[in-house]
Amino acid sequence: MTDETNYNATVVGKILLTPDLMILRVRTDEPRNEFKAGQYTSIGLLGKEPRSPNSSVPLKQVDDDLLIKRPYSIASANNDVHDFEFYISQVKSGQLTPRLFNLSLGSRMWVSNKIIGVFALHDTPPDANIVMVATGTGLAPYISFLRSHVADHQNIKMAILHGAAYQWDLGYYSELTFIQNVFKNFYYFPTLLKADNTWTGLRGYIEEHLLGGLLEKEAGIEIDPNKTQFFLCGNPNMVSTISNILYEKNYQLHKSNEPGSLHIEKW
Numbered sequence: 722m723t724d725e726t727n728y729n730a731t732v733v734g735k736i737l738l739t740p741d742l743m744i745l746r747v748r749t750d751e752p753r754n755e756f757k758a759g760q761y762t763s764i765g766l767l768g769k770e771p772r773s774p775n776s777s778v779p780l781k782q783v784d785d786d787l788l789i790k791r792p793y794s795i796a797s798a799n800n801d802v803h804d805f806e807f808y809i810s811q812v813k814s815g816q817l818t819p820r821l822f823n824l825s826l827g828s829r830m831w832v833s834n835k836i837i838g839v840f841a842l843h844d845t846p847p848d849a850n851i852v853m854v855a856t857g858t859g860l861a862p863y864i865s866f867l868r869s870h871v872a873d874h875q876n877i878k879m880a881i882l883h884g885a886a887y888q889w890d891l892g893y894y895s896e897l898t899f900i901q902n903v904f905k906n907f908y909y910f911p912t913l914l915k916a917d918n919t920w921t922g923l924r925g926y927i928e929e930h931l932l933g934g935l936l937e938k939e940a941g942i943e944i945d946p947n948k949t950q951f952f953l954c955g956n957p958n959m960v961s962t963i964s965n966i967l968y969e970k971n972y973q974l975h976k977s978n979e980p981g982s983l984h985i986e987k988w
């Protein structure tokens with residue numbers, strides 16, 4: 722049985738980028754242990770919390786006193802163990818996200834004490850380039866990577882390929898453009914599927930750009946497992962298509978007991 726006394730954190734920021742995409746900032750009552758950029762934690766709300774007005778009817782009802790918990794990648798830098806940022810998309814028929822989208826500043830919620838995951842930069846070879854590929858909110862762990870480590874990785878090249886539908890789905894666009902302007906070794910490649918005529922950037926699927934030589938031509942980054950580490954996070958179709966392209970180029974999946982140059986976070 723759970724009640725509000727299990728809530729251990731307060732919402733301190735909520736930015737709705739679209740009605741179904743938000744940046745949520747949460748302050749935990751007690752600091753968490755040190756963590757590595759790219760890791761995730763679980764957050765939760767009770768079943769009795771109201772759902773957002775634009776959500777749909779869930780497939781099943783949950784008990785009022787059930788704590789609904791789901792894992793989310795931390796987008797904030799790893800030097801802050803009190804305030805955590807999450808980049809969340811609303812699954813309209815889901816259980817937790819419609820309740821998260823209904824939160825406001827000062828709302829109470831639950832955040833796990835544990836921060837876990839092996840999707841992290843810390844054990845990549847120090848001289849390897851880093852390519853981070855994401856669709857949608859799969860960008861979250863890379864924001865933590867960059868906020869935590871971009872300044873210590875100026876000897877290598879780093880790139881983000883971010884796929885989305887419309888311009889307004891590109892969360893963190895300004896921050897990533899700013900980092901690209903400040904750090905000459907960082908390249909930001911957003912690519913859109915449904916952009917209108919005001920968009921002058923890349924269009925189409927990430928895999929088309931990879932196969933078309935974008936990284937080599939625009940950033941001088943070779944797709945070679947001895948030179949470049951790849952991180953993939955987001956839509957399962959994107960992860961599967963791009964990992965197949967990389968396996969063809971002799972990439973091997975990174976495991977905790979067996980280092981490889983391909984790192985995957987599956988949602």
Ligand SMILES: Cc1cc2nc3c(=O)[nH]c(=O)nc-3n(C[C@H](O)[C@H](O)[C@H](O)COP(=O)(O)OP(=O)(O)OC[C@H]3O[C@@H](n4cnc5c(N)ncnc54)[C@H](O)[C@@H]3O)c2cc1C
Nearest residue numbers: 791792793794808809810812814815816817818858861988
């Ligand atoms: C390591 C990790 C990190 C993650 N990080 C992020 C992140 O940074 N940002 C982010 O937005 N998400 C992230 N996720 C996904 C997140 O954990 C949730 O899965 C997501 O937010 C949906 O939660 P929900 O409770 O709203 O939906 P759920 O209730 O879990 O529903 C998910 C889907 O299942 C369907 N469904 C629900 N119940 C049923 C049923 N009975 N029968 C059939 N279908 C059903 C729903 O329609 C929906 O499509 C991460 C996941 C993992 C594993």
